[in-house]
Amino acid sequence: MAKNKRTGKDRGDAPALGFLGSLRWIWTQLTSMPTALFLLLLLAVAAVPGSIFPQRSMNPETVNEYLEQNPATGPWLDRFQLFDVYSSAWFSAIYILLFVSLVGCIIPRVKKHAQALRTPPPRTPARLDRLPQYTSLSLVEDEADTPSDDEVIDDAYKVLRKRGYRVERRSDATGRSVAAERGYTREIGNLTFHISLIGVLVSVAIGGAFGYAGQRVIVEGETFVNSLVSYDSFTPGTSFNPENLTAYSVKLDKFDIVFDRESKTHFGQPLDFTAHVETRRSADAEPVKEELKVNHPLRINGADVYLVGNGYAPVVTVRDGNGDVSFSGPVVSVPQDSVYTSLMVIKAPDAKPEQLGFQGFLLPTALVDETGFGISGDPNAINPQLHLNSFAGNLGLDDGVPQNVYVLDTENLTEVNSRNLDSGGIVLEAGQTYDLPDGKGSIAFDDLKRFIAVDVNYDPSKTPILIFAFLSLAGLAVSLFTPRRRVWVKLKNEDGQRSIEYALLARGEDPRLERESAELHNIFDSKWPLASQKQDQGEVNA
Secondary structure (H helix, E strand, O other), X not given: OOEOOOOOOEOOOOOOOHHHHHHHHHHHHHOOHHHHHHHHHHHHHHOOHHHHOOXXXXXXXXXXXXXXXXXXXXXXXXXXXXXXXXXXXHHHHHHHHHHHHHHHHHHHHHHHHHHHHHOOOOOOOOOHHHOOEEEEEEEOOOOOOOOOHHHHHHHHHXXXXXXXXXXXXXXXXXXXXXXXXXXXXXXXXXXXXXXXXXXXXXXXXXXXXXXXXXXXXXXXOOEEEOOHHHOOEEEEOOOOOHHHOOOOEEEXXXXXXXXXXXXXXXXXXXXXXXXXXXXXXXXXXXXXXXXXXXXXXXEEOOEXXXXXXXXXXXXXXXXXXXXXXXXXXXXXXXXXXXXXXXXXXXXXXXXXXXXXXXXEEEEOEEEEOOOOOEEEOOOOOOEOEEEEEEEEEOOOHHXXXXXXXXXXXXXXXXXXXXXXXXXXXXXXXXXXXXEOHHHXXXXXXXXXXXXXXXXXXXXXXHHHHXXXXXXXXXXXXXXXXXXXXXXXXXXXXXXXXXXXXXXXXXXXXXXXXXXXXXXXXXXXXXXXOEEEEEEEOOOOOO
8 A cells, every 4th residue: 555755644535537527537637728729739730741742632633643753752641641731630530629628628617607707706804905906095084075975886886897897785794884896808819719719629520511613724715614514523512412503604705914014123024914704693694794803802602713814725736647627626725935935735535546645835936046935925816826736546544544634644655746757847827737647647737825723712611710800809809908807995083083995906916906096096185184194005915
C-alpha cells in the first residue's frame, strides 16, 4: 500500500472510476477551454497539408501525376488521405471534436450566466476601507438642504442605476447601504464570440456539403447553360444534388481587352478586361445585357461567375483522307506569354482511314526572328498565324482512358508534318487551307475568336459566415472593453455625525476604476453638502 511521503501514513488505494466515471472524466476533459483551444490550433495545423499536396477534389490529374512521379512515397501519402485532406477521417474527427468541445464549453457557461443575471449584487462588506478604491464623505448636518437617510440612499440608488449598474438597497446590522454591479455584458460578449465561432463551423460544413464549384471555357458566340454536362470541370459538395442546379444561361457576345500603348516600360500590358455577355435568369426570362470583369463577378441565382482567364480560339476545319469533315469548330489555345503566344492541340478521332492530330502554336501577330522562328510581336490579332505539326495514327481515345485535351499523346502516332521532315511544318494564315502529305487530309484556318475562362462558385454559407463573423468580432470587442465592477455605498451614523462611505472593486484589472471613483465623488459632491472628505487607496480584500 502506498504511503504519503510527508506524513508517512498510508494513503490507501484510489477508488476506481468505473465506466460512468471514466466517461464523465473524458467529457470533462473534452469540454474544457484548454482542450477547445488545442483542438482549434490542431485544426489549423491539420489544414496545412491541403496547401502542400495536390487535392484530388480540386485537380485529380495533378494527383495522378504526383503518384506517378513519386512511386515510393505517393501511395503512403494516399493511404493517410493527404490528397483528400478536407474530407479525410482524421480531419473530420478533429472538426467534430472541436465542435463538440465548444458546445460542451458554452452550454454550462450559458446556464451559469443566466443564473448570475438573476442573482442580486453581492452583500455589502463590513469593512469598505479594505477595498482598492475607498472614499469617505461627511455630511453637513446644519444645512437647510441636508438630505435625510432615505434621500441619501435614494440618491445613491438613482446615480448608480443611471450609470448602468444593477442596484439593490440593503439594510442590515451594519447600517443602510446600496449594492451595485455592472459588466454582465462582458460575459454575454464572450458567449456571443464562442457561439458565433460554432456558427462559423456549422456554416462552413453546410457550404462544403451543399455548395459546388465549376469551370467552363466560353468562346465568343457560345452559350453556357448551368447544367452538370456543361461544365469542363466540376467539384460538388459532399451532399450536392444535381437536381438543385438552378436554370440560367450566359452567352458570350464579345470580349474586349485594353492594352497599354503609351507607357514605355509597360507597353503591351493589359489594362482592362471586359466580357460582354447576355444572361437569362431562368428558362422563361428575357435576355439581359451585362458586363463581366475581373473582381466584378456576375451574381446569378445565388451563384457567382468569375472571370479568371482569356485567350484566342482559332476556328479550324479538318478533313480526313476521304474528304469528309472530321473536325470543325473553335480550338481553345492556352496563352504562354504576355503577347499571347498560345499552345494549341487539335484531335480528330473521326478521321478515316487514320486518326489525325495537330499540335503547335497560335501567333496573334506573327513575326520572324533572326533565327527564322516565328514569334508573336503583339497580343492583338494583327497578323494571326497557326504553326502546327501534324500526326496520324491512333490517338488513344477509343481505349476509354481520359486524356488532357491540351496534350497530344504522340506515342502511337506517326509524325506527318514538322520542321524536321521534308514536308516541313504547317503555317496557316486566316482563310488558308493546307493539304497534308500522302492524301491524309487537310486543315483550314477559317476564323479567329476569343474565349474566356470562368469559375462558377455556389456557396450557401457565405451570408451566414459573414453574419457570424461580424457577431464574433462584436462579441470579442464587448468582452474586451466592458469592465466588470462592483460598487457599495454605505450610510454610517456615529455619535450624531453621518458619513457616506463608498468603495469600488473590479474583477480583473481595470485601469479606469480610479476614474470611476473620482466621477462618483464629483456627482455625490454636487448632490449633498459635504463637510470633509477622506479618500484612501485601501488594501485588496483577499
